[in-house]
Amino acid sequence: MMDENFLLTTPLARELYHECAAGLPLIDYHNHLSIREITGSKQFEDPTELWIRSDPYKHRAMRICGIDERRITGDAPPYEKFLAWSATLPKLIGNPLYHWSMLELKRVFDIETPLTPDSAGKVWEEMSRNLATPEFRADRLFARFNVTWAAPCAALTEDLAPFKGAQGRVVPSLRADDLLTPSAELLKKLEQSSGKAITDLAGYHHAIARRLAEFHRAGCRIADHALDNGFSYRPDDGRNAERFQSLLRNGRLEPEDRRSLVSAVLRLLGDEYAGRNWLLLLHIGAERHTSTRLRRIAGPAGGYAGIGRSCDISALTALLDDLEQAPAGLPRTVLFTLNPVDHAAFAVLSGAYPGDGVSGKIQLGPAWWYCDHPAGMRDALEATAAYGVLSNFLGMTTDSRSLLSLVRHEYFRRVLCAWLGEKAERGEIPCARQDLEELVRAICWGNANALFREGRADG
Numbered sequence: 001m002m003d004e005n006f007l008l009t010t011p012l013a014r015e016l017y018h019e020c021a022a023g024l025p026l027i028d029y030h031n032h033l034s035i036r037e038i039t040g041s042k043q044f045e046d047p048t049e050l051w052i053r054s055d056p057y058k059h060r061a062m063r064i065c066g067i068d069e070r071r072i073t074g075d076a077p078p079y080e081k082f083l084a085w086s087a088t089l090p091k092l093i094g095n096p097l098y099h100w101s102m103l104e105l106k107r108v109f110d111i112e113t114p115l116t117p118d119s120a121g122k123v124w125e126e127m128s129r130n131l132a133t134p135e136f137r138a139d140r141l142f143a144r145f146n147v148t149w150a151a152p153c154a155a156l157t158e159d160l161a162p163f164k165g166a167q168g169r170v171v172p173s174l175r176a177d178d179l180l181t182p183s184a185e186l187l188k189k190l191e192q193s194s195g196k197a198i199t200d201l202a203g204y205h206h207a208i209a210r211r212l213a214e215f216h217r218a219g220c221r222i223a224d225h226a227l228d229n230g231f232s233y234r235p236d237d238g239r240n241a242e243r244f245q246s247l248l249r250n251g252r253l254e255p256e257d258r259r260s261l262v263s264a265v266l267r268l269l270g271d272e273y274a275g276r277n278w279l280l281l282l283h284i285g286a287e288r289h290t291s292t293r294l295r296r297i298a299g300p301a302g303g304y305a306g307i308g309r310s311c312d313i314s315a316l317t318a319l320l321d322d323l324e325q326a327p328a329g330l331p332r333t334v335l336f337t338l339n340p341v342d343h344a345a346f347a348v349l350s351g352a353y354p355g356d357g358v359s360g361k362i363q364l365g366p367a368w369w370y371c372d373h374p375a376g377m378r379d380a381l382e383a384t385a386a387y388g389v390l391s392n393f394l395g396m397t398t399d400s401r402s403l404l405s406l407v408r409h410e411y412f413r414r415v416l417c418a419w420l421g422e423k424a425e426r427g428e429i430p431c432a433r434q435d436l437e438e439l440v441r442a443i444c445w446g447n448a449n450a451l452f453r454e455g456r457a458d459g
Contacts, residue, residue: 002102002112007374007414012431013421020437021413025148027448028409029222029394030173030281032301032401033152035162037138039170044138047127048078051104052085055402056303061097062088063304073298079124086120096373096411103407108141138403145406149452151222156211157189160218171219174278176269177226179208180262184251201244205268212272221452222279225266229287229308233263233315235322240264267322274328279451283368283399284311284346285338301401307370310341320353320362332358332451334394336365343380347387360392360447366412368399377415394451395443413444 008014036042044050052058062072062084070076071084092098105111109127113119130136151173154160163172178186187198194207234256243261247253253261273280287306289295294304316335324330330353335346347364355361364384367376384390396412398405417440424431 002106007411007418008421009418010421010425012424012433012436013417015433016420016436016440017414017417020440021417021444022410024413024441024445025146025449026150026406026409027395027445027452028147028150028397028406029279029448029452030224030397030399031150031152031405032399033142033150033403034138035152035154035166035170035172038142038150038152038403039139039162039166042138043134044131044136046078046082047124047131048081048085050131051127051402051404052081055400055405056298056301057097057402058085058088058101059298060303061092061095065091069297073302082124083117083120086115086123087117089115099411100405100408103411104404107407107410108144108404141403142406145409147406148449151220153224154215154220156208156215157186157193160214163218168219171221172215173222173224174212174215174220175224177224179269180225180265181247181253181258187248199248201241201264204244208269209272212276216276216278221277222281223269223273224281224283225269226286227282227284227311227316229285229306231284231315232259232312233318234260235318236264236267263319266319267326270319270323270331271326271328274323274326274331278331280331280333281336281365282316282333283336283338284316285309285342286369307338310339311337311345313345317349317352320349324353330355330361332360333362334365335362336368336399338369338371340367340371340376340379343383344387347383350388350392360389360394363388363392363394365394366396372408374415377412378419381416381419391439391442392447393443394447395445409444413440416440416443 004018005014008017059072063069065088067084067088071081089098089101101115105115105123109130111123111126113123115123134140148169150170152170153175154172155175156179158172160172163170182190182204190207190211191198194210196203196207196210198204198207237260240261243253243257246257247261270280285308287308288300290306291304294302298304320330320333332355335349337343337346343364350360350363353362364380367373367380370376371380381390384393396409398408400408420429420436420440423429424436
């Protein structure tokens with residue numbers, strides 16, 4: 001199944017992939033990889049540490065298949081967890097995890113044996129033997145993927161020292177959700193890291209701006225915010241300084257006041273991002289509050305979130321409209337949706353807030369999270385092509401905590417080439433090889449490379 005033409009359904013698709021897409025470098029502009037691992041010399045202790053421990057996608061599938069939590073995130077020995085995963089994987093036919101896992105074994109370990117309970121011992125031994133060698137240190141594994149630019153997430157108060165040795169190839173991407181209604185602990189850390197006392201909303205803004213300047217000097221050009229299920233937006237009513245003082249005094253706000261303050265902080269952050277020519281990523285529609293039990297066990301990113309209802313487009317457009325009218329204007333923005341119902345609506349917004357002389361100022365992002373499978377990727381490509389401009393598409397990023405998930409760039413490239421090949425075969429798009437190769441290069445690497453190269457040039 002995993003031969004060289006995996007997923008490539010037409011002769012043209014095979015030509016586009018093998019002769020164009022396959023050899024392009026990777027740009028992974030949003031992920032949750034450990035900067036200390038991918039720039040250091042970490043040697044993984046065993047296959048479970050590398051392959052299973054940091055991957056909530058696998059954890060979720062194991063839970064669905066009835067594996068007890070002790071053998072997923074609990075205190076079971078690593079080999080027992082590996083056996084639990086080996087019993088799960090054969091059941092995942094039709095789920096992208098089946099393909100991803102086979103690709104991870106084949107591309108990284110050159111293992112073509114399907115992982116099953118019967119083969120688990122042999123696969124474990126072969127993976128373990130490789131992981132004991134220097135070639136399988138975290139930094140060398142990362143280098144194997146030919147990543148020319150990557151942006152792991154970092155909080156505003158995080159130490160940026162680990163990024164300094166990456167020579168601009170790995171830079172921070174600001175994960176800024178905790179800034180919207182800051183806790184007392186965050187405010188204390190921000191005062192320490194910025195050197196600025198925070199006694200009011202203006203002081204908070206000043207402290208944030210100081211740290212953003214440090215992030216910019218470290219190469220950061222991206223900020224990410226999650227607008228989860230039920231996001232609503234409130235315009236400025238002149239009372240947000242008062243609300244911030246109430247938050248400082250009491251440590252909490254009433255729901256309506258909280259929504260107003262969140263909206264205010266989003267506006268000031270958006271203006272800061274635009275002024276620095278940063279890219280804003282908005283991840284929209286996750287329902288993160290599902291199982292209280294799993295949140296206690298596995299933490300807030302444990303793989304148990306749900307898909308929320310369709311986005312309140314009026315709330316999103318009100319936010320974008322206010323940002324567009326701010327002093328620095330609207331930053332470049334990529335809209336990710338967890339609910340595939342929103343693909344078309346978000347793609348249409350690329351024409352609602354164009355930048356004068358800027359291509360692709362607002363665009364639909366790649367298929368995200370639960371949509372990150374062939375059907376979801378094709379749906380996002382169709383929406384971008386039909387309602388926006390496909391040649392502006394920024395392309396794939398993993399948004400993953402697992403180092404081996406970088407194989408998903410190959411997965412996306414195969415799906416893209418298959419989709420283009422099929423449309424050309426049906427006569428829906430021109431089949432001129434040169435034109436399609438230019439499109440593939442732009443989507444898989446060129447657009448992201450140009451954007452982030454230009455972004456670095458201003459710093």
